[in-house]
Amino acid sequence: MQKAVWRGLLTASVLIGLAGGALAQDRPRTDPVPRPLTLAALETTAQPAPTPAPASAAVPDEAQPIEDVAATSPPRDPAVGSVTGFPIPRYVSIKAAEANARRGPSRSHRIDWVFQRRNMPVMVVAEHGHWRRVIDRDGAGGWVHYTLLSGERTAIVEAERLTLHQRPDRASMVRAEAEQGVIGTLRQCRVDWCEMEVGGFRGWVEARGLWGVDPGESFD
Known part of the structure; x- marks a missing residue:
């Protein structure tokens, strides 16, 4: 009688084990869902841009300092370019x-001034290669590349x-009035008068x- 009981228990445990295995096989696998990567971790850390050396410190070998140019050039008429x-x-x-006005006659020199008004009259006071040193009515300016300049005469009121x-x-008829700071194109000048076109x-x-015109200057 006791053996029969043990045999029944053993059979039941085997069946339970088989059933458990079957249930384990029938149950779908639940693989872990991969977590998305943190975007910040994928981004490259921004590095500050290296501070460029001052443009005035980088002078090309072929560009002589203005003082050296003056020293090595033969004597010339200072009133002629x-x-x-x-x-x-x-x-x-x-x-x-x-138009950028630079400290020296090359693109390696720093920009000291920027002219932001087309047709602004300026005065050429020096020349070197493709560069002209110019100043405005307030004395501000620097070296400007000749392609940014025009021979057209203008004047500011x-x-x-x-x-x-x-x-x-x-005593002649009045056609218009121009306020201070207005820029016009000079068509001709006769000693004390200039024909100007503006607006x-x-x-x-x-x-x-x-x-933008010298006292007593005349031109057509």
């Missing part, structure tokens, strides 16, 4: 909407208000109210 043969000083105008006359005569108007103005 060594490159163009044009008078020094002389008036020109800014051709581009933006210095007077508080400047009258454009039909003829170079105060679609054209007339004669007194040269003493302009910056």
Whole structure:
């Protein structure tokens, strides 16, 4: 009787074990879901850009300092440009909407000033290669590449208000008035008067109210 009981228990345990194995095989596997990588970990850490050396410290071998150029060049007429043969000083105008004025006559020199007004009159005071040293009416400026300059004569109104006359005569008909700071194109000048075009108007103005023309200057 006791043996029969033990035999029954053994059979039951085997069946339970088989059933458990079957259940384990029938149950679907639940693999762990992979967690998404943290985006910040995939991003490259931003490094500060290296601070560039000052442009003035990097002077190319072929560019001589201005002092050396002056020392090695033969004597010349200071009133005539060594490159163009044009008078020094002389008036020109800014051709581009933006023109960098550098400390020296090369692109390796630092930018000291930026002209941001097209047709602004400036004065050429020196020449070196493809570069012209220019200043504005306030004395600000530097070395500008010649391609950014134009030979077209312009002038800026210095007077508080400047009258454009039909003829170079105060008694002639008034066509328009230009306020201080207005820039116009000079068509011709006759001693004390200049014919200027500005804002679609054209007339004669007194040269003493302009910056961009010398006293008594005449040209067509």
